[in-house]
Amino acid sequence: xxxTFLDLTTVRNIGIMAHIDAGKTTxxxxxxxxxxxxxxxxxxxxxxxALDWTDQERERGITITSAATTCHWRGHTxxxxxxxxxxxxxxxxxxxxxxxxxxxxxxxxxxxxEPQSETVWRQADRYGVPRVCFVNKLDRPGADLHRxxxxxxxxxxxxxxxxQLPIGAEAGFTGVVDLVExxxxxxxxxxxxxxxxxxPGLAADARRWRARLVETLAEHDxxxxxxxxxxxxxxxxxxxxxxxxxxxASIATxxxxxxxxxxxxxxxxxxxxxxYLPSPLDVAGGPRAASDAAPLSALAFKIMTxxxxxxxxxxxxxxxxxxxGTQVLNSVxxxxxxxxxxxxxxxxxxxxxxxxxxxxxxxxxGLKRTTTGETLCDPAHPVVLESMDFPSPVIEVAIExxxxxxxxxxxxxxRRLAEEDPSFQVHADAETGQTVIGGMGELxxxxxxxxxxxDHGVDERVGRPRVAYRETIRRAASKVxxxxxxxxxxxxxxxxxxxxxxxxxxxxxxxxxxTGGHVPRHFVPSVDDGCQxxxxxxxxxxxxxxxxxxxxxxxxxxxxxSSELAFAIAxxxxxxxxxxxASPALxxxxxxxxxxxxxxxxxxxxxxxxxxxxxxxxxxxxxxxEVVRAxxxxxxxxxxVGHLRGATSGRAxxxxxxxxxxxxxxxxxxxxxxxx
Numbered sequence: 057x058x059x060t061f062l063d064l065t066t067v068r069n070i071g072i073m074a075h076i077d078a079g080k081t082t083x084x085x086x087x088x089x090x091x092x093x094x095x096x097x098x099x100x101x102x103x104x105x106a107l108d109w110t111d112q113e114r115e116r117g118i119t120i121t122s123a124a125t126t127c128h129w130r131g132h133t134x135x136x137x138x139x140x141x142x143x144x145x146x147x148x149x150x151x152x153x154x155x156x157x158x159x160x161x162x163x164x165x166x167x168x169x170e171p172q173s174e175t176v177w178r179q180a181d182r183y184g185v186p187r188v189c190f191v192n193k194l195d196r197p198g199a200d201l202h203r204x205x206x207x208x209x210x211x212x213x214x215x216x217x218x219x220q221l222p223i224g225a226e227a228g229f230t231g232v233v234d235l236v237e238x239x240x241x242x243x244x245x246x247x248x249x250x251x252x253x254x255x256p257g258l259a260a261d262a263r264r265w266r267a268r269l270v271e272t273l274a275e276h277d278x279x280x281x282x283x284x285x286x287x288x289x290x291x292x293x294x295x296x297x298x299x300x301x302x303x304x305a306s307i308a309t310x311x312x313x314x315x316x317x318x319x320x321x322x323x324x325x326x327x328x329x330x331x332y333l334p335s336p337l338d339v340a341g342g343p344r345a346a347s348d349a350a351p352l353s354a355l356a357f358k359i360m361t362x363x364x365x366x367x368x369x370x371x372x373x374x375x376x377x378x379x380x381g382t383q384v385l386n387s388v389x390x391x392x393x394x395x396x397x398x399x400x401x402x403x404x405x406x407x408x409x410x411x412x413x414x415x416x417x418x419x420x421x422g423l424k425r426t427t428t429g430e431t432l433c434d435p436a437h438p439v440v441l442e443s444m445d446f447p448s449p450v451i452e453v454a455i456e457x458x459x460x461x462x463x464x465x466x467x468x469x470x471r472r473l474a475e476e477d478p479s480f481q482v483h484a485d486a487e488t489g490q491t492v493i494g495g496m497g498e499l500x501x502x503x504x505x506x507x508x509x510x511d512h513g514v515d516e517r518v519g520r521p522r523v524a525y526r527e528t529i530r531r532a533a534s535k536v537x538x539x540x541x542x543x544x545x546x547x548x549x550x551x552x553x554x555x556x557x558x559x560x561x562x563x564x565x566x567x568x569x570x571t572g573g574h575v576p577r578h579f580v581p582s583v584d585d586g587c588q589x590x591x592x593x594x595x596x597x598x599x600x601x602x603x604x605x606x607x608x609x610x611x612x613x614x615x616x617x618s619s620e621l622a623f624a625i626a627x628x629x630x631x632x633x634x635x636x637x638a639s640p641a642l643x644x645x646x647x648x649x650x651x652x653x654x655x656x657x658x659x660x661x662x663x664x665x666x667x668x669x670x671x672x673x674x675x676x677x678x679x680x681x682e683v684v685r686a687x688x689x690x691x692x693x694x695x696x697v698g699h700l701r702g703a704t705s706g707r708a709x710x711x712x713x714x715x716x717x718x719x720x721x722x723x724x725x726x727x728x729x730x731x732x
């Protein structure tokens with residue numbers, strides 16, 4: 057066992073993110089190969105990649121769970137996480153971006169910016185994660201770097217810094233022109249590149265694009281502006297420094313290109329990761345300096361159950377050192393935990409280490425109560441780091457064991473899966489008593505059910521998917537007053553509550569406007585608890601409520617008979633009465649759907665989406681096909697894959713992700729309420 061001490065200036069904690077099938081895992085596998093971690097190149101289609109290592113990932117050819125590894129490139133340590141591209145597993149991207157300092161956004165050179173590309177880009181924006189773009193698959197028919205760059209600017213609102221131009225096109229793609237160093241890099245055999253002069257046929261283009269790069273840098277960087285105004289040609293090193301400053305500040309984004317599958321463009325991408333993306337010292341990850349000498353602060357961002365080691369907690373250390381056998385404070389829940397073994401992770405293999413320091417990402421054994429998003433710190437110097445928000449499920453299925461003997465095992469397995477995946481939820485249906493599991497899509501739940509069988513040995517029966525509806529209110533209801541009294545000998549129960557409710561954009565807010573002590577301060581949280589408890593079951597069909605602000609206006613208490621329970625019950629009753637007066641409404645999840653289809657089938661695709669209560673938002677050409685974008689209720693999209701294949705002779709594909717909740721039309725709502 058060894059302790060690790062890192063020179064933080066040379067550490068890069070990065071993720072690779074993209075829309076599904078943009079070549080993200082292939083790019084990550086090439087990074088492992090060219091940095092010497094792997095001695096053979098894994099291929100997604102062969103099911104032998106290092107980072108897609110679970111049975112489900114290799115069987116389906118997609119990334120499902122984020123995989124971490126460490127590699128080294130030209131004096132730099134790169135902690136790399138390969139994240140899923142499928143929207144059903146977007147929580148994996150969310151929690152990884154929370155603890156990463158930089159990211160590589162991979163784009164399909166033919167498709168450009170796709171729906172999940174936009175989603176992960178917005179997630180990176182939310183956490184302030186600097187990015188480098190890699191436009192992949194330039195060896196494919198229809199690939200177009202410049203169209204992709206335009207989409208990055210238009211659809212993502214980014215300021216792209218084009219650093220390379222392709223040499224050749226489609227099958228004739230052989231290398232890139234490096235605009236900063238003014239040279240050509242050509243890969244004759246997919247190994248190390250030959251460094252050549254810029255081909256004469258590309259010299260004029262290269263000069264024009266380099267001038268554009270310098271102009272863009274000058275607009276945002278004073279050092280380059282001074283040289284530009286003076287008419288001086290900036291040397292390459294000054295350009296590199298300016299690109300890094302703008303990248304770390306998330307003002308602009310370098311754009312590189314290549315074909316990861318053909319082993320072209322990977323080494324310059326690694327150079328860009330080392331040269332432009334931030335170190336832990338460049339990023340404000342918390343209230344303490346990124347130093348081993350500072351008190352410990354670390355964030356748990358992922359829980360995983362290992363078949364051999366049991367429960368592993370992945371943590372990002374922001375300051376201090378984490379050492380085997382020591383006690384740490386979970387400052388969120390207030391308890392202490394003992395650090396068991398510490399592991400450096402490479403996909404599904406582990407290397408035990410004695411300790412780890414600031415800037416490190418490691419897995420820890422022995423944490424019993426810590427869950428995703430909670431802070432671990434020095435007990436003598438408590439601190440709470442910013443946590444994460446997790447999306448609510450949009451789809452549910454009922455699940456039950458095939459035999460009574462599996463009931464206990466099913467419950468334990470579901471608890472472990474929910475612990476690992478915060479976007480997976482389990483609850484009991486109040487009416488039927490059935491166990492209901494909820495997730496982000498059909499594939500998400502399908503994978504989790506597979507894991508119940510394969511990883512936990514539970515044989516189960518699964519019901520048909522159903523939509524996770526929500527309920528809300530259309531208007532305000534003011535000054536609703538409820539008095540709760542109960543007297544049955546001895547001490548009674550008394551609480552009087554007056555409140556108002558109104559619709560809001562968010563989920564739930566509670567405002568206390570009581571004056572004069574009519575509701576003692578220590579009973580106010582109980583009213584809040586009662587309202588939140590009532591939010592769990594809406595009045596129309598029993599679905600959870602959302603979009604409500606509660607304002608506690610007044611009330612009364614009894615010096616002997618009032619209690620926390622009495623005020624919680626009064627709050628719940630008042631809330632339910634207020635909701636009945638506030639015109640309750642049923643909400644359904646609406647999905648952003650994108651269908652790529654041959655032009656001759658576009659009319660049929662649009663007609664079908666309209667028939668599914670969809671609203672077509674627009675169409676555009678893409679690589680010889682047409683792309684249709686629409687908003688469609690999730691309830692109308694079950695079984696769409698098979699229908700689309702049949703309607704277009706298998707030539708169309710689609711992607712779908714959650715967009716928003718919208719009110720259900722009255723006729724449809726009546727059927728949902730009747731069924732519930």
